[in-house]
Amino acid sequence: TQLLEQSPQFLSIQEGENLTVYCNSSSVFSSLQWYRQEPGEGPVLLVTVVTGGEVKKLKRLTFQFGDARKDSSLHITAAQPGDTGLYLCAGAQYNNDMRFGAGTRLTVKP
Amino acid sequence: DSGVTQTPKHLITATGQRVTLRCSPRSGDLSVYWYQQSLDQGLQFLIQYYNGEERAKGNILERFSAQQFPDLHSELNLSSLELGDSALYFCASSVDNNEQFFGPGTRLTVL
Numbered sequence: 001t002q003l004l005e006q007s008p009q010f011l012s013i014q015e016g017e018n019l020t021v022y023c024n025s026s027s028v029f030s031s032l033q034w035y036r037q038e039p040g041e042g043p044v045l046l047v048t049v050v051t052g053g054e055v056k057k058l059k060r061l062t063f064q065f066g067d068a069r070k071d072s073s074l075h076i077t078a079a080q081p082g083d084t085g086l087y088l089c090a091g092a093q094y095n096n097d098m099r100f101g102a103g104t105r106l107t108v109k110p
Numbered sequence: 111d112s113g114v115t116q117t118p119k120h121l122i123t124a125t126g127q128r129v130t131l132r133c134s135p136r137s138g139d140l141s142v143y144w145y146q147q148s149l150d151q152g153l154q155f156l157i158q159y160y161n162g163e164e165r166a167k168g169n170i171l172e173r174f175s176a177q178q179f180p181d182l183h184s185e186l187n188l189s190s191l192e193l194g195d196s197a198l199y200f201c202a203s204s205v206d207n208n209e210q211f212f213g214p215g216t217r218l219t220v221l
Contacts, residue, residue: 033210035212040217042200042212043212088152098210102152
């Protein structure tokens with residue numbers, strides 16, 4: 001059982017569509033990160049959220065941390081083929097333990 | 111470029127063999143993490159070192175071991191290799207536990 005559950009597991013959409021992916025847990029995290037990984041490469045950090053209810057925007061990407069710091073969402077507006085990749089969330093617990101979700105594999109078709 | 115380097119980039123070996131993967135963290139980062147990623151799988155946390163000492167342990171097999179040296183580089187040793195050990199192995203480093211910066215990975219193929 002994953003400590004962090006990501007949904008959906010796979011998502012295939014057309015260019016220009018909006019989408020939201022989710023990262024859920026029953027555990028509380030001191031912080032949560034989102035990463036994007038392309039095939040054969042290491043994950044690249046997109047954002048860190050720390051405060052419950054926090055919203056961060058990165059161009060067309062909007063990240064939200066749940067009020068209770070147990071969950072997070074990533075919303076992409078007007079998706080582009082360059083957004084294709086594996087989106088991973090990772091939560092840091094207060095005991096210095098950090099765990100990754102299994103990821104959402106996004107494909108944006110031109 | 112994350113500033114984290116890993117060598118070698120590719121490694122092909124046979125079952126039963128032993129290999130060593132190397133990681134150099136970003137300048138100033140004291141923490142090093144090791145992850146395993148099998149084909150189409152998520153990242154499996156193996157182990158974390160902080161300033162030379164083991165800090166956290168994940169799903170690391172007894173056949174695997176790691177260490178962090180005084181210059182903060184780290185090595186992951188994989189022994190008695192099995193076919194199922196074929197995977198991408200990533201190293202990441204961080205200043206604190208909040209943000210990790212990943213290296214390009216080592217692709218291990220066990221034949």
